Amino acid sequence: MVRELIVETVAESAGRADSPSDAELVAAINQGDQAAFETLYLRHRDWTVNLAFRFTGDQALALDVMQETFLYLLRKFPGFELRASLHTFLYPAVRNLSIAARRKAGRNQAGSDEDDILANLPAPEIAASGTDDLTTVLAGLSQDHREVLLLRFVDGLSLEEVSDAMEIPLGTVKSRLHNALKLLREDPRTRELFGE
Amino acid sequence: MNDRGQNDPNLDAPEKLRAALARSQARRVVIPPAVDDAVLRVAREKLAEPAFGVLSLGGTAEPRKRGTTSGTAELLAGLAALFGGRRFAPLTAAMAVIVAAGVLTWLTVHPRAVVRPEDLNADGQVDMLDAFALARELQQGSTPRPQFDLNGDGVVDERDVQALAARAVSLEPGGHS
Numbered sequence: 001m002v003r004e005l006i007v008e009t010v011a012e013s014a015g016r017a018d019s020p021s022d023a024e025l026v027a028a029i030n031q032g033d034q035a036a037f038e039t040l041y042l043r044h045r046d047w048t049v050n051l052a053f054r055f056t057g058d059q060a061l062a063l064d065v066m067q068e069t070f071l072y073l074l075r076k077f078p079g080f081e082l083r084a085s086l087h088t089f090l091y092p093a094v095r096n097l098s099i100a101a102r103r104k105a106g107r108n109q110a111g112s113d114e115d116d117i118l119a120n121l122p123a124p125e126i127a128a129s130g131t132d133d134l135t136t137v138l139a140g141l142s143q144d145h146r147e148v149l150l151l152r153f154v155d156g157l158s159l160e161e162v163s164d165a166m167e168i169p170l171g172t173v174k175s176r177l178h179n180a181l182k183l184l185r186e187d188p189r190t191r192e193l194f195g196e
Numbered sequence: 197m198n199d200r201g202q203n204d205p206n207l208d209a210p211e212k213l214r215a216a217l218a219r220s221q222a223r224r225v226v227i228p229p230a231v232d233d234a235v236l237r238v239a240r241e242k243l244a245e246p247a248f249g250v251l252s253l254g255g256t257a258e259p260r261k262r263g264t265t266s267g268t269a270e271l272l273a274g275l276a277a278l279f280g281g282r283r284f285a286p287l288t289a290a291m292a293v294i295v296a297a298g299v300l301t302w303l304t305v306h307p308r309a310v311v312r313p314e315d316l317n318a319d320g321q322v323d324m325l326d327a328f329a330l331a332r333e334l335q336q337g338s339t340p341r342p343q344f345d346l347n348g349d350g351v352v353d354e355r356d357v358q359a360l361a362a363r364a365v366s367l368e369p370g371g372h373s
Contacts (some may be wrong), residue, residue, distance in 0.1 A: 078247055153209050193216050
């Protein structure tokens with residue numbers, strides 16, 4: 001009952017300024033506040049598991065990665081300092097744990113190094129919705145371009161946060177975003193989304 | 197404010213595209229309640245470790261570290277009174293300071309003096325090292341302590357080692373993978 005109430009409360013607060021803030025929750029967790037961790041977990045678990053699903057294309061693996069990510073976060077306490085948004089901290093963890101999960105699951109046929117695995121990441125949105133034009137075009141983008149686009153416009157990260165999360169220079173973020181938008185704008189299947 | 201490209205029209209997406217992108221990612225992975233429970237159970241155990249501060253009922257955090265300034269003063273006063281004679285007061289006070297400083301230093305660098313029973317090696321975590329330590333104790337034929345009867349069958353044996361190992365690598369209660 002209490003759990004359901006918390007979930008509903010967190011869900012209702014989506015889209016509004018979070019209160020308490022992530023930084024305040026982190027400070028409380030550093031003092032051993034279990035309720036603060038639960039709030040932080042419920043606030044970010046859906047984003048985390050869906051990001052993991054983007055990387056793994058597998059629901060079971062995504063759930064494993066989500067759990068591992070929060071255990072990784074938990075191990076940072078006490079003494080964890082939130083220097084940027086929590087998503088910029090969680091993103092590389094989810095990405096690396098997803099790569100490890102896919103490697104462990106033996107689903108990467110092309111090779112075992114990180115570049116191979118990233119290059120062979122699935123396009124889960126295709127499997128999810130089939131024939132939608134946008135998802136087809138997105139699947140045609142490189143993983144790097146698609147990820148910048150989704151982090152910026154679906155996850156709502158700023159350009160700097162995308163840069164921090166992906167651990168790439170800001171200029172590279174802008175370049176990838178520019179190219180991704182250009183491809184979508186020029187593709188006849190998605191051109192109308194630009195009002196053209 | 198310097199937007200550093202945030203408002204660059206070449207880097208922005210029309211609302212229609214944003215909405216379509218959001219819809220394309222609308223498929224959500226359903227998180228079973230058991231997964232939530234497992235993560236939160238591990239969190240509760242981790243956050244209950246002595247390394248963390250203690251939250252008072254009012255929500256104010258109080259560090260679990262021993263030895264506040266006032267506590268130190270009270271301790272020194274007590275030691276001085278205990279050893280104190282008027283003639284040797286300066287000497288006993290100095291001794292008290294040394295002893296108290298030593299005690300406080302030890303307490304500060306050993307914040308995990310209280311360990312859980314299954315934390316065999318007393319490193320503050322229940323992990324595979326504890327399972328190894330228990331296995332080694334059994335192999336050496338020493339009489340294991342009764343609190344290591346983790347499966348509650350009245351005997352401390354290799355099944356308790358397996359239980360401890362499983363607990364260390366899983367998300368089950370007590371696990372710290």
